[in-house]
Every structure is written in structure tokens, then in C-alpha cells.
Amino acid sequence: MIIAIDGPAASGKGTLAKRIADHFGFHCLDTGLLYRAVARDVVRAGFRGDDTWAAVAYARGLDPATLDDQALRGAAAGDAASVVAKIPEVRRALLAYQRAFSRREPGAVLDGRDIGTVVCPDADAKIFVTATPEIRAERRFLELKSRGDASPYDKVLAMIRERDARDSGRADAPMKPADDAILLDTTELDIETAFDAAVGLILRKIGHRGALQTGKTG
Ligand code: DC
Numbered sequence: 001m002i003i004a005i006d007g008p009a010a011s012g013k014g015t016l017a018k019r020i021a022d023h024f025g026f027h028c029l030d031t032g033l034l035y036r037a038v039a040r041d042v043v044r045a046g047f048r049g050d051d052t053w054a055a056v057a058y059a060r061g062l063d064p065a066t067l068d069d070q071a072l073r074g075a076a077a078g079d080a081a082s083v084v085a086k087i088p089e090v091r092r093a094l095l096a097y098q099r100a101f102s103r104r105e106p107g108a109v110l111d112g113r114d115i116g117t118v119v120c121p122d123a124d125a126k127i128f129v130t131a132t133p134e135i136r137a138e139r140r141f142l143e144l145k146s147r148g149d150a151s152p153y154d155k156v157l158a159m160i161r162e163r164d165a166r167d168s169g170r171a172d173a174p175m176k177p178a179d180d181a182i183l184l185d186t187t188e189l190d191i192e193t194a195f196d197a198a199v200g201l202i203l204r205k206i207g208h209r210g211a212l213q214t215g216k217t218g
Pocket of ligand 1: 009010031032033035036078079081082085111112113114115163167
């Protein structure tokens with residue numbers, strides 16, 4: 001069973017993916033971490049973040065055991081990831097790991113930008129999570145503030161817009177909903193309501209196979 005969750009930065013897709021995976025007893029992969037880790041490894045080795053050769057080399061050699069790293073959280077790591085994610089060979093190098101993960105039993109939830117379109121086009125359920133740039137910037141602004149980062153709202157909004165443009169404007173695997181994805185607009189929803197809505201959409205799509213497998217009915 002494969003559940004694909006795509007959407008833009010700060011849409012809430014990561015939180016939703018984890019909650020959905022817990023609910024169904026599935027494995028969860030935040031695929032953004034792979035791109036973040038590649039950017040981290042490139043810069044740590046002394047290369048520029050936009051060095052294509054280095055990015056491809058570090059993507060090919062990425063050790064997934066290094067994904068659980070606090071240095072990968074935060075807006076700067078996300079921006080750096082978005083830059084290496086434009087490189088087709090980087091994307092290709094990360095594909096096999098993502099596809100192998102998606103086949104884990106009893107099921108897997110993957111969140112990213114191209115899960116429903118490229119990584120797992122045959123996923124059992126696909127959700128594309130959206131929210132206006134303004135509300136996403138507000139959420140990110142509050143999250144940063146709670147971590148002691150005083151970045152002004154306008155700057156956060158500008159960064160969100162810039163990342164959206166880069167992720168959806170790139171030639172290879174741009175961020176976009178798959179034709180068969182269900183859109184979930186969280187602009188007016190809190191996390192609990194968004195989670196309930198997502199589980200409802202998934203159960204409607206896959207029948208109650210997931211619930212039967214795990215014995216959970218939500
Ligand atoms: O989901 P995130 O913010 O951690 O992702 C960081 C960047 O990685 C994102 O701006 C674009 C890239 N990315 C991607 O191109 N494809 C994915 N499946 C996941 C992330």
C-alpha cells in the first residue's frame with residue numbers, strides 16, 4: 001500500500017504524512033530530507049551549493065542513515081535542497097531509494113513534490129496538500145519564532161514564494177498535482193481537521209483495505 005502526499009513548502013504535508021503513517025501503521029519517508037542531505041554534504045565538503053558535479057556525486061553516495069540530522073531542519077537547508085533538486089541527475093540518483101522504500105510492508109507514506117507524478121505514479125492514494133502562500137508564511141513565521149528565529153513575516157513570505165517558483169518551475173519533475181491526486185486545501189483547516197479530512201479521503205480512495213490490515217478504524 002503506497003500513499004503519496006505532495007505539496008509546497010510549509011503546507012503541512014510533512015505533519016500530515018507522519019500522522020497518516022502512524023494511523024495506518026505504515027512506514028514514512030520525508031523525501032525532502034534526501035535533497036536537504038545532498039545539499040548539506042555538498043557544502044560540508046567545501047563545494048558551492050549550486051555545484052552540479054558535486055551535487056550529483058553526493059546524491060549518488062548519499063547515506064540514508066544520515067537523514068536524522070537536526071542540521072537538515074530549518075529554512076536555509078530547505079532552500080539549499082531546492083537548488084540541488086533542480087538537477088535531473090540528482091533526482092535520478094535518489095529515485096531507487098525512494099521506490100524501494102515505497103514497497104515496504106505493510107505500507108508506506110512518502111511526502112514530497114513529485115511522489116504522485118514521478119516516484120510512485122501507481123500509488124494507491126495521492127493527496128496534494130495546498131494552502132495560500134500567505135497562510136503558509138504565517139505558519140512558518142510562527143514556527144521560526146518559537147525556535148528563537150526572528151525573521152520578519154515579509155521575508156518568510158518572499159522565501160516561500162521563491163521556493164514555490166523554483167520547485168514548480170523546474171523542467172524535471174516539477175511540483176504539481178498528479179492527474180489522479182485529490183486536492184486538500186488546508187488554508188482554513190487546523191492540523192486535526194486536515195488529518196481527519198486526509199484519512200477520510202484515503203479511506204474513500206482505497207476502500208477500507210488499510211484499516212482492515214492494521215485493525216485501526218480511526
Ligand atoms: O519538503 P521540503 O521542504 O523538505 O523539501 C526541500 C526541497 O527539496 C524542496 O524545496 C524541493 C526539494 N524536493 C523535491 O524536489 N522533490 C521532493 N520529492 C521533495 C523535496
